[in-house]
Amino acid sequence: MTVEGIKVVDATLRDGGLVNDFFFDDDFVKALYKANIEAGIDYMEFGYRASKKQFDPKNFGKWKFTSDKDVWNVIGEKNPRLKLSIMVDVGRTDFREDIGPRKDSPIDLFRVATYIETIPEAIEMIDYISSLGYETTCNIMAISKCTDEQIANALYQLAQTPALAIYIVDSYGALYPKQARKLTRLYHQILAPAGKEVGMHAHNNQQCAFANTLEAKDLGAKWLDGTAFGMGRGAGNCHSEALIAYLNGKKYHVEPLLKLVEDWMLSMKENGVEWGYNTSYMLTGLTNQHPRTAIAATKKKDYQYIEQLKFLSYQ
Amino acid sequence: MTVEGIKVVDATLRDGGLVNDFFFDDDFVKALYKANIEAGIDYMEFGYRASKKQFDPKNFGKWKFTSDKDVWNVIGEKNPRLKLSIMVDVGRTDFREDIGPRKDSPIDLFRVATYIETIPEAIEMIDYISSLGYETTCNIMAISKCTDEQIANALYQLAQTPALAIYIVDSYGALYPKQARKLTRLYHQILAPAGKEVGMHAHNNQQCAFANTLEAKDLGAKWLDGTAFGMGRGAGNCHSEALIAYLNGKKYHVEPLLKLVEDWMLSMKENGVEWGYNTSYMLTGLTNQHPRTAIAATKKKDYQYIEQLKFLSYQ
Numbered sequence: 001m002t003v004e005g006i007k008v009v010d011a012t013l014r015d016g017g018l019v020n021d022f023f024f025d026d027d028f029v030k031a032l033y034k035a036n037i038e039a040g041i042d043y044m045e046f047g048y049r050a051s052k053k054q055f056d057p058k059n060f061g062k063w064k065f066t067s068d069k070d071v072w073n074v075i076g077e078k079n080p081r082l083k084l085s086i087m088v089d090v091g092r093t094d095f096r097e098d099i100g101p102r103k104d105s106p107i108d109l110f111r112v113a114t115y116i117e118t119i120p121e122a123i124e125m126i127d128y129i130s131s132l133g134y135e136t137t138c139n140i141m142a143i144s145k146c147t148d149e150q151i152a153n154a155l156y157q158l159a160q161t162p163a164l165a166i167y168i169v170d171s172y173g174a175l176y177p178k179q180a181r182k183l184t185r186l187y188h189q190i191l192a193p194a195g196k197e198v199g200m201h202a203h204n205n206q207q208c209a210f211a212n213t214l215e216a217k218d219l220g221a222k223w224l225d226g227t228a229f230g231m232g233r234g235a236g237n238c239h240s241e242a243l244i245a246y247l248n249g250k251k252y253h254v255e256p257l258l259k260l261v262e263d264w265m266l267s268m269k270e271n272g273v274e275w276g277y278n279t280s281y282m283l284t285g286l287t288n289q290h291p292r293t294a295i296a297a298t299k300k301k302d303y304q305y306i307e308q309l310k311f312l313s314y315q
Numbered sequence: 316m317t318v319e320g321i322k323v324v325d326a327t328l329r330d331g332g333l334v335n336d337f338f339f340d341d342d343f344v345k346a347l348y349k350a351n352i353e354a355g356i357d358y359m360e361f362g363y364r365a366s367k368k369q370f371d372p373k374n375f376g377k378w379k380f381t382s383d384k385d386v387w388n389v390i391g392e393k394n395p396r397l398k399l400s401i402m403v404d405v406g407r408t409d410f411r412e413d414i415g416p417r418k419d420s421p422i423d424l425f426r427v428a429t430y431i432e433t434i435p436e437a438i439e440m441i442d443y444i445s446s447l448g449y450e451t452t453c454n455i456m457a458i459s460k461c462t463d464e465q466i467a468n469a470l471y472q473l474a475q476t477p478a479l480a481i482y483i484v485d486s487y488g489a490l491y492p493k494q495a496r497k498l499t500r501l502y503h504q505i506l507a508p509a510g511k512e513v514g515m516h517a518h519n520n521q522q523c524a525f526a527n528t529l530e531a532k533d534l535g536a537k538w539l540d541g542t543a544f545g546m547g548r549g550a551g552n553c554h555s556e557a558l559i560a561y562l563n564g565k566k567y568h569v570e571p572l573l574k575l576v577e578d579w580m581l582s583m584k585e586n587g588v589e590w591g592y593n594t595s596y597m598l599t600g601l602t603n604q605h606p607r608t609a610i611a612a613t614k615k616k617d618y619q620y621i622e623q624l625k626f627l628s629y630q
Binding site for chain 1 (some may be wrong): 425477491492493519521522523525526527528529530544553556557560568569573574576577581592594597598600618619620621624
């Protein structure tokens with residue numbers, strides 16, 4: 001198993017934050033941080049740095065607005081084995097005000113999340129944040145809704161930015177392995193000549209998150225996202241313990257993540273934080289739609305799947 | 316989506332029977348039968364025809380020993396849209412005594428399940444059962460434990476039997492999509508010249524059951540197994556509602572299966588019948604082992620995954 005150049009990114013606090021409004025126990029964050037280091041994970045994402053003008057901090061845990069200080073408070077000193085990232089959404093962050101120079105920050109990487117329609121804004125953010133000394137990636141969301149032409153057009157533009165990698169973000173969990181391969185090839189073809197790498201962020205609506213991540217890896221994607229026990233919006237993500245188990249060897253070690261599942265993730269789920277595959281998510285993935293109707297159905301314990309499919313088919 | 320020549324086999328009563336000792340409510344069996352017909356499913360497997368000399372009927376529901384009469388009692392008349400199958404395990408069936416001629420039977424197909432070591436016995440069964448007028452397939456279990464040479468050797472022998480198809484049976488849920496493709500190609504290469512087809516029976520230990528089934532299909536596998544809501548041993552199988560949703564169109568219709576999940580499968584799980592992905596199953600899949608230790612751990616609510624992995628790694 002070659003893991004050369006692979007960067008596993010733990011996105012638990014970020015995608016997982018979408019299912020608990022970013023209310024994580026500090027002890028959990030510390031345990032996750034420690035587990036990630038011991039597992040050999042390459043990056044840990046400390047949530048978002050969202051605009052406090054747009055979102056009321058009273059309604060969310062701190063990891064939606066993660067400040068450098070929040071991170072220092074939890075990690076103490078920086079461990080050189082694990083780089084740290086934060087996600088910023090186009091249009092939902094005051095990046096010019098809220099991001100300072102890298103030299104004072106525990107953060108190494110900002111991941112700029114964008115829809116295909118706002119690539120110019122994403123590029124503006126990438127340029128600005130890179131100029132502060134940070135690494136950047138661009139994460140193109142809802143990729144299953146984009147045409148190949150749109151994607152190619154976006155990638156040619158992004159190839160000229162300082163971003164290290166561009167992500168395939170399967171927000172809707174709509175991709176099958178075949179499509180994951182096709183997109184990885186398309187990305188690679190355009191990005192490799194510019195020295196950029198490809199990333200995969202998968203969702204598990206159709207139980208393909210892990211499979212799609214492996215498929216992307218085999219075709220050269222270097223940035224692979226996982227979350228502990230798959231914690232993430234709706235059906236959740238590629239389970240980082242499954243991914244690390246697969247990559248297990250000299251660099252990666254699954255045991256710390258298994259311990260984390262045992263110590264934290266099972267009880268988090270039992271205590272009512274909801275994520276993971278169910279039939280409602282399968283249907284939004286199948287129809288290539290935002291999981292919001294399935295999230296609502298899951299919350300309401302609505303199991304009328306035929307009605308749900310009908311509704312989705314008319315979208 | 317081409318579905319030409321595809322045969323979807325519903326194995327709920329058979330693989331699902333392994334998690335409830337074949338105690339299915341007759342009303343459920345009728346509902347499943349009806350749903351399968353309406354969904355356009357091609358075959359429905361009515362459990363096993365196991366030897367009553369080896370297994371005490373007091374300890375199991377009737378679908379472990381399925382007689383023709385059991386089937387007639389549930390289905391009434393035969394519906395020509397759905398063929399019926401029964402599985403017989405090498406060494407665990409009194410096939411010469413317990414299988415009569417096809418003309419008196421509701422059963423169309425016997426699927427002969429075998430390990431790679433008992434291919435000669437499987438061939439004996441295939442020959443005998445075919446001579447009674449039935450369709451047959453050969454299902455090679457624990458395929459992830461076999462070398463390519465063993466597999467090729469078995470396939471060359473099976474290519475000369477009357478079996479319609481030979482199955483890749485990923486009993487341990489150990490296959491990744493890449494391996495599912497490799498095996499499908501190997502099978503196809505040897506079997507196609509003999510006019511035999513390839514089947515895929517997947518398990519979900521590493522959440523690859525659906526993905527592996529799609530991969531096999533894309534490379535020409537025609538026999539695709541699913542079970543309602545994935546009900547099956549350990550981590551369960553490819554969900555037939557997900558598979559049929561994917562194939563949905565003129566021939567296949569997902570709605571009846573969605574209704575079945577809503578009406579029956581959710582409550583079956585809630586009432587304590589256990590199946591489906593968890594971390595223990597991921598570890599047996601990862602280490603390419605029989606799920607028995609994970610089944611035991613799941614029953615005991617043992618979440619000491621590091622210990623489980625240690626144990627599996629020494630096997």
